[in-house]
Each structure stands twice: as C-alpha cells, then as structure tokens.
Amino acid sequence: MYQRILVPVDDSHTSRQSLGEAVRFCQEQHATIRLVHVIDLAQFSWGGAEFVDVGELQTSLRQSGQKILDAAAAIVRESGIEPDMGLLEIWGGQTSQAIIDEAKLWRADIIVMGTHGWTGLDHLLLGSVAEGVVRHAPVPVLLNRSNR
Template identity: 75%
Template sequence: MYQRILVPVDDSDTSRQALLEATRFCHNQHGKIRLAHVINLAQFTWGGAEFVDVGELQGNLRQSGRTVLEKAAALMQENGVEAETTLIEIWGGTISSAIIEDATNWPADIVVMGSHGWTGLDHLLLGSVAEGVVRHAPVPVLIIPIKRKK
C-alpha cells in the first residue's frame, strides 16, 4: 500500500474528487497525505505591474493559496484523515514541474490528482497540469477525472 501520498489541490470540483479518492488510500491506515498548492508569483511582475501594488497582489495570492489548503485539509479531516499542507511558490516555470519537484523531495510514493478533462482547443490553450505530471513524475500518478453531470 502507498504510504506517502501527494495530492496537488486547487479550488475545483476535480481537486475535491481527488481528495476524496486519496482518503480511500489512508483511511484506517498509517499513510501520510501531503496537500500541495502551487502559486506563480511571477505572473504579476510582467506588463502593467507599474499600475498596481505587486506586493499586495502576491500577498493576496499567498492568502488565497493558504485558504485552498485549509479547505482541503478540513475536507480530509471530515473524512477521518489528517494531512500536512504545503504552499509552493514558483517564479515562472510550470505548475507541473513544481509538483514533480515536491513529489521527489518529499518523497511521495504516489501522486493523486484531478483532471479537468479538457480536449481540443481548451487543452491546446490552457495546457494540462495533470498531463505534465504524468509525463515526468518519478512515481505513479493516479488521475481522477471530473464526474460530468448527465
């Protein structure tokens, strides 16, 4: 059984579904879950930043990230699982690379994450963090697809 489970989280339904799936790995066992949220602080340093307080925007981004992690940890606790949290700050680069680096350094046995399931133009324009993680992760990756309403 997996003992160290990394769960990248954001504030989406797919992330919530991945959290719930991760609880199935640890419920009544001694595994550890680490919830990770990645923020890109460099996004406010390019074009137009002279008109706003970059420090304030970055502070708001950090607070938003902490809130995402607190909600995710609370959901895990409601399901009987204690989880540690980490806010990963990057300055450019990709979110998937940051997740892979954390999976390596922590070290995780598996990564459990949601996928929005975008295809076509959406996928081309928005990319896929899950796809980037799957392609380069040093450990198995379990992708939880979004449950579409019928």
C-alpha cells in the same frame, strides 16, 4: 503499499473529487497525506507596476492559496486524518514541474490528482498540469477525471 500520498489541490470540483479518493486511499493504506497548492508569483510581474502594487497582489495570491489548502485540510480532518500541507511558490515555471519536484523532495509513493480532461483547443491553450505530471513523475500517478 503506498505510505506517502501527495495530493495537489485547487478550488475545482475535480480537485475535491480527487481529494475524496485520496482520503479513501489513505484510510485503506494507513498512509500519510500531503496537500500542496501551487501559486505562480510571476503572473503579476508584468509591466504596469506603476498602476498596481505587485507585492500586495502576490500576498493576496498567497492568502488565496492558503485558503484552498485550509479548506482541503478540513475535508481530510473530517475523516480523522491529519494532513501535511505545503504552499508551493513558482516564478513563471511550470506547475507540473513544481508538483514533480515536491514528490521527489517529500519522497511520495504516489500522486493523486484531478484532471479536467480538456481536449482540442482548450488543451492547446491551457495546457495540462496533469499531463505534465504523468509524463515526468518519478512515482505512479492516480488521475481522477471530473464526472460533471
């Protein structure tokens, strides 16, 4: 039914729970899994560049993102599945749109991701990547909410 499962990952408990669910789903469906992590390189492009090395900060962001992908891939490999991976770079855009664009480009059949379940002021201030994905995704989205 679902042969191409896209899994956005970060370094949260919720993301790890979703990854476990995606692995089980992948095993049941005999599917392919693609792990993605989104980094925003524009977050260090503000003024004050004379005090910091923006290129070094962006390199560090890329390295951190790759570590997150590598850790997620190790979990998937423990289940006997070889994942595809992608570090997605945006420049001040929306993380949710980067995930949606990747789902279209990779021709995903489903997106499996976590949601932190923020409400009220937290949701207003922090937004929701999951909500943006659900609203505009071209494919079904399976959300996993943290049980913490």
